[in-house]
Amino acid sequence: MQEQILQAFQRNANDEAVVLAQQWVEQSPGQVQPLSWLATALRQQGQVEAALAALDQALGLQPDDAVLHLQRATLLLTGRQFEQAHAALERTTELDPNQLDSYLIQAHLALAQRDFERAQSLSKVAARLAPEHPQLLAIDGMVALHQGNADQALALLNHAAQQLPDDPRILYGLGFAFLAKEHLAFAEQTFRKVIAGQPDSLPLMSLVADLCLRQGNSEGAAQMLEQMLTAPQGNTPGVRRLAAMIQLQAGQPRAAADHAIACLQDEVLDPRALQVALMAWQQLGAEDEARQVLDAQLEARSQEHSLWLARLAVEPVGSEAAAAVAQRWVEAMPAHVPAWEVRMRLHDMLAQPEQAEAVARRIIELEPGRVSAEQRVVGALLERNDADAAVAHVQAMIERADEAARPTLRTWLGVVQDGAQRPADAVATWLEVRQAEAPQRLPLPPQAKSPMSWPELAPISEDMHDRPLFVTGLPGSGVERVVTVMGAASPVLRTDRFGSNPPNDPFQRFDTLAALASGELSAEALVQQWRDALPARGVANGNIIDWLLWWDNGLLWSLRQHLPQARLLVVLRDPRDMLLEWLAFGSSAPFALNTITEATAWLQRGLEQLANLHDQSLYPVALMRIDGFERDPQGLAQLLQQVFNTGFPVVDQLPPPRLPSGHWRQYRDVLGAAFNNLTPVAVRLGYPEN
Template identity: 85%
Template structure:
């Protein structure tokens, strides 16, 4: 009977095998072997519970049979009853210490539970029985993989796969060993073999799709996603979302759109799917279809913020059609402030200032203190030359605000006073803010006097390959805007001197100049300490763009002799605009402004040092004047291109330019003495006297 059942299994005649096993059990009551074969037949049919019941009957008749315990453990694993399976396997090896499969399955279970120490222990025991067994090689390979020994893992798993080419566990380990070595094509091929063995393995399909994308094969990734959708369990909103994204990347907007719309109609509104749908509609030129589908979705999802934004995106910016959509939005969500903000901006775009102001006041009713509404109301008052009312509005906001919000509101009060052409009031407001925050900011760095003679500039050796670039900019210079573009162009830009964990080197410490003068710090040690800190900043050599917290020509005592290959980029604006910007907004540099006189003197001396550096060619330096291009991304990229002789990317989101170039002239009557002190160095740097 056993031979007949085996033959039935070989023909995939599982029903026949089950009938034969049942017949054998009936003919041989009280025998364990027929019940074991019945359990095997039931397992082939997928009836795990019935198979376990048959095995329990067999074990009741023959409780010391290690093979039956192993068979039961395998069934428990199939049903994901890991704890019971572990007990059965332990009983297997207890009854028969030579039961190799028991050790192997326990080791695989330990790997699944990420108990690598136990897996290794079981592997050592099993190796005494069959040291070259392919499953043992696979277990050792997967342990090596977890221990970071990718080469060893790959060798062992390749050897195991040569003996058992279709074993899912071996293929799984081998695929991840290839991944650890970044052999993406081999990993993809291995996981595809695993899918052939386990055709319903959705995680493997998703992994293969990802590997295809990483290799630039979006079309193959799209095919794999279609295969996932063809399976019963794979046809989900999440898989459709992924398929939409990949089909769009593969250049198939129509297929992407079908999946995206199906996903949106089946489940929650997903922002990523909406984006794919919008891009597909745009590529297909199907605006009317987009309006129709989005309007249908809005019938059942009228409270969805992202869906309304998508609907607006179909219309031309600032058009009457866009305004009509925004009106529908506020009617559907009358308490939703972002909807009213869109409505307000569209009124402004359509030259409807009165309606825009009315909406702004509605926003303030819904959320008192909301910046967008408050700014629009104050702006309207200034436009009508109601300066007193504009200032009073902001002052009332300051009185109502909590302590944390007041500094920003007071800065804005100065801006409103500036807009109201009250420069004396603006200066008083800003100076009060700067003095209040002075205790939380750094004291101005000390400044060295220029010597009669500088040390000789060292020669740059032929074997010198590092060319560090130091970047500096005084408060109000707008250096942060230049750094935004440099950072987008180069991975070696470092602005960590302004962060929470700055490098501990002489360029960071304000006592460096005094230490150089006293001999406590040698000129050579300054550069060496800077170099020693570079690896901790992620720089493998001296090629770095290092934004300095401060600059002083006294550093040249060291740089001329020990870093002649370095360069300095100094970002400038008109010194009088720099002082005004520093006063109004504090500057990106964390330096205290205690009095206008002190700040002016320090700024004047710093600029004179830069002028001397440039005029006397004391060190390779480029003075980069950004006046007029502070908030123009294209012009900023072009200016940097002229300075460095190479193309730079356009960074559309530069830090904001606060006051326009030349605005200092509006403050001549209030800051005349300070401007007079700065005018000589301004002229020296190429700016007009008046």
Template identity: 55%
Template sequence: MQDQILQALRQNDTAQAVQLAQAWVHDEPGQAQAHRWLALALQQQGQPEAAQAPLQQALLLAPDDAQLHLQQAGLLLALHQFEGADEALLRTTDLNPNAFEAYLMQAHLAIGRNDIDTAARQATLAAKLQPEHPEVLALQGMVALYRDDADRALQLLSEAARQMPNDPRVLYALGSAYQAKDMLAFAEQAFRRVLDINPKMTSLHGLVVQLALRQGNIEAAHQQLQQALQVPGLDTPALQRLGAEIALQADQPMQALEQLRPMLKANPGDRRVVELLLACWQRLGREEEARADLDEVLAEHPQLPHLWLARLAPEGFGSPGAIAVADRWIEAMPEFVPALEARLRLHEAAGEADAVEALAARIVALEPGRISGETRLVGALL
């Protein structure tokens, strides 16, 4: 019966596999392997919840079967019950210290929760059993990457990727290792390969666009962005901002400006949007538009410091406009030290020593030891 079920699963006929396993359980209810294969068939059919009952029955019938505990760990992982999976894997290795797959799974779980020391220990245990296995090399490479040993990570992950060229986990780690070494073209290639294998890793689209931009490859960045925007649910503010950044780098500031202005109103807390907008306004010579747009947003969000800093940008340093903006900033945020420092520098530029000393004292009162205030007070005393 086991061979028939296995054959059905190999042919992707999960319905037949479940039917055969159910018949086996009916005929031999005391046979642990019958329940085990029913659980496996149900899980393969996309019913992991339904697979739990027969697998529990198998474990009741054969509590010391390490392979059953390993299967339970895999099922719990599919159900995102990570703590239970950890316990099942520990039980597996207790029963069978040579359970290679269990060490691999424990290492991956440890990496997932950022427990790198545990991951390293589990990878070492797996390496004692199969030191040259590509999964072991991949895990050792991931541990090295987390420990900022990019050279060793690159060496190990390159070999693992050579042996497992279609494993997205290995390729993703390899891309990260290339990125850590500032080998941007190789990193981009690795992440593109991950997307080819697993298009659902949508977060990588933005990273690939950024890597292309960092290399100055505007056309490739634009093509990748257009491809990403066709994916349902990916038309996000982050990708829209990347589109504006591409337009700006392609010397199309007007196109970038048209994309960014609605984004400023929709999300005034996005500092990168404000930075890009300032670049557009500066290139186009639209200082009045910058003042008007920023004043409009500040009227509703006066507690965002980056907006006040941006509002100062169109004003000449020391100009009446800059003084007026700095005064408004202090009025909106009277105990915010950077606002006081901005006004202090303007007083200093105008040679208003008494006002500088007064603001310096106010800064130190709010934040004792602040260099900007302390140095001015010492200077005044001298």
């Protein structure tokens, strides 16, 4: 529908655009996006008040939506507030006000249509007439804000506000520029200034209340809420939901529950209000009330997935009562696969494996290939020691699947073969997967030979205030688990080297070691280029936790001299487990595994470097062995606490568990030669020989 409306705009068929938007609103009651497009279409028709009403209705559903507020601000700029803009423009006497006025009006209309490229183009033309005009700065600021350039938006809108400090249109944009920079207090002050001149602006009042809440000022939020509820047309679903959230944070669960329950009576279910109700009931210990309210809701809305989940949440996990709710759910929604998945898991929790398997097969009938059900059926076959059937089941899935899904299924086939105690088959399957993906992966990074001697480790001077920490782990080490926990504890952790926009510095490039050896890259330049890339990574100084794509001791030629204050955290597991893990599941680092022999030799050399690094104290380093804690969130947090002597959060959502510690021993007959090559360095790193 959005594309049809845009096409109508392009043909100047504004009446058609309005009809399409109205149909969209009717087809999607309670949805914000159709209302937003209806407002745009009505504005194009010249119905400013009707457009504002549509936007206010959308903001009533979602009062904390910054994009909607910006659209409302743009509408005010081009609509009923334009008389004030015209008066402001008349102050610029040295210009032709009609010509500048024309450009500004067109630019505002382009903003209203979300045509930011045209708005920017008109702005450039107008800038020839009045490059510092506050209204022009405001337009450029709004364009920058929509483009995600918060710094430029803030600078432009702040400059405009200095010239017209009470203009509500400029203040609107300035407030959202502060918000984009997470300057919540400044955003709140700016929006309060707008409200002082527009006391009937309920959407903006909702936003200010939300800002108070985000800053921990529940009292200020409650005061704003009272002002909203007493205002005409203030009793909207969005306001009631916000009231529930504020009261919950203020420690008033009874009032929060009452507001949330009122929200649940609306025609369209509000998932956030439902969540607030659940939290309030939990704090009150009001399970009976929760059951009563939710059962009444389900009588009228038996097809609402989120309502059934909420009803399940009231019952103890894995209880007979929860199972009874799940049974009601599948009876109400017999074709809804998530309901059957819940029923299946509850059968397992209640030690009813046969029933769980039966439900799994029912799910497969509804949706062939559904992973949860297929895994449950295969698990049942393995439990009955029917390995042939389990393997055949997965192989049949692979044959039916499209090409994109097959690598994941083949990896799972290896896991099933592993569970069936067929290590040779598992190795063959996993190696086939790794070799198939190798062309899309990076070659293994080069490895430098150790020099006869290292440059002296420079002293740490008093003017070295930064303390960067580099984190590394070879494939199969589980370093991604440790990084996940560290990221929950520190805002300076950067994982961008593994993303779509990595930094272009020497730590990212594979030719760095060769450039250092040839003199093309000096030791000092390596560190300086790393520092130069930090601002673009959101780091104002060198205090960063930098997860490296690769590590080689050859980097020490630079780091010992020019970054002695840094530290290195190395995540380790038994090297033989690391090889097996890499073979089975690949690596967080996108390195190719072409052959087991090549991978083993490269892994062995990398581990020997790390052993030398530690044994010879070549650089400040901590070896963190996570064997046995790969699946233990609390254990990983404790290990990090031991390393850094500070607390770390327990992160439940870790990367999925893989093969258990010590599982390499099940593969000694198949991978014996590779393991024999890794055993000496494993012993050096503190692992048993056998």
